Amino acid sequence: MEETRSKLQTQPLGWWVRSHGCNELSLEHDDLEVCLMGWVQYRRDHGGLIFIDLRDRDGLTQVVFTPDVNAQALEEAHALRSEYVLAVKGVVRKRPEDMVNPSLLTGEIEVAVRDFKLLNRSRTPPFLIEDRVEAAENLRLKHRYLDIRRPAVAKNLRLRSQVVHEIRNYLHTAGFIEVETPVLTRSTPEGARDFLVPSRLSHGHFYALPQSPQLFKQLLMCAGLDRYYQVVKCFRDEDLRADRQPEFTQVDMEMSFVEEEGIMSEAENMIAGLFKKVLDVKLETPFLRLNYSQAIADYGLDRPDVRFDLTLRDVTDVVRGSRFNLFARAELVKALRVPGGAELSRKEIDDYTDFVSIYGAKGLAWIKIKDDEWQSPIAKFLSPEEQEGLTDVLGLEAGDIVFFQAASPEVVNNALGYLRLKLGERFGLIPENTFAPIWIMDFPLLEWDADEKRWEARHHPFTSPRDGHMELLEKEPGLALARAYDMVINGQEVGGGSIRIHTRDDQEKMFAALGMDLQESRNKFGFLLQALDYGAPPHGGIAFGLDRLVMLMAGCSSIRDVIAFPKTQKAACLMTDAPAGVSNRQLRELGIRLREAENKPQD
């Protein structure tokens, strides 16, 4: 099959040197002898005349084989096919007047081929290397090197490179020192599941891949480096999502002798500068700020999309004494008013009811405000006073629809919070090409783990409580607030950080509050406690999720689109087939025997 494609022999590059890229030539190069190298994008074989669009990472240039320039080359060029790799020497010439291709940057010229070399052949690719053809994602991932040849994918990687470059540039200028921290480190409790690496030299012992360089960067502050940053891979063995991969990249920073303001202003200047330089988008600084509790109250979520205005309202008091039992008894009742929402069909409302059920909602109450009446399955249960109260609190007008959730705060806020996003889309309330950054602050320090029946650090156990809140840990741990902050853009959490605990005393108190006894905390975090004991400066930092940030800037909806070689939802790499089995010899060296091998019958 391959033989039929071409009898043309491939040749070594020899002394040929590329003179230009495929997006570079224009009328000002007229008559110039050039040498281009690239792939065959399209071939238009007219028999006595052949056009080839030669592609490299930058663009396309039309090269033309004609008998009057080189008849031999024309003869050979009949054998060229898609994705063959060529080196072409020729002369730049102006195209005939009405033959200009305005959709090509190089569309005013063409290169008349004097000589060419076939550098490599190609099998017919499994999918067309074109932006307008969307092949199935598993196919694209299996042949990712072909997928990346598509300009849209390459463009994302180039954007990512620009972003990292600007970040490094900014931080370097601002006096940050880039330091690499270990990838083979020790497993620490809390947080996500670790990826483990067995030790050959110490059987039965394991390294863990870092979930983040958190402890190392704090130790670098103890070391007096003052300002640290790193663009670093982090690893978390948890289930994947469109915005979550098992290995992902953080822009990790830490600063000494600063408090919230110092870190946040540096971080938002960096981000604003980035958007300006890379996208030419101006973000107003300082960014808006919102308390966690206010974010939950207004938006239901701790990463609100503030590009549009719909907000939730607490109407618990209005319906407290209602004949409608569900409302009267619920711990929390909130309403979401959608102006113009009365146009929603019954089918759409049913779909929204299904939608909120995934967040634990048992149903979705609604009222359509018509000119003369309230159209609703629940209106009849509401007294005139309650109706008046709702009209007042919500500012109801004819044409509106109001959705209600009455349940636990968690269910109410999640259900209405995500419903708000859905409705924002449905009613076209979300402006495109807009970036709305916002800081979320004053997070609770701890979070109740219902399964484990204990308090856990919401951020991580090194986060400092607000002044005076350390004392709350014993009596009212749920009320203690953290000196933590998240940066949210368009409803995406792109970064988060905190002021750290920098005294041994406080850090031990914190561990104790998390149910760790002295022995245990010294065992696991002895090195940190010691470092804090030797004059640790006050410090804090922030880490950005680079993949999410680039995804946002690229306008993609999955971080896979901005990662060169991403993994599937089962954390597999379809190209290399990782993860894969290993030989018994490798296992033996590591002192490992698989449990399944003992149970499974030998075949």
Next chain:
RNA sequence: GGGGCCGUAGUUAAGCUGGUUAUAACGCCGGCCUGUCACGCCGGAGGCCGCGAGUUCGAGUCUCGUCGGCCCCGCCA
């Protein structure tokens, strides 16, 4: 661990309440063509309908299981 969507030529899809030989476009192969640009024209090849059971006279179509991909809940900052 759970819910939803999907799997048919190389690719993207169509295939109705089960019924003759499984369609189309693009791609691929061969031929013709000196101004195309996603060239055009003529001809051709190409299928384990993801895999395995079951129901049925008969399964791409229905049922169950399984594998894989995507989205989500849980999990994860």
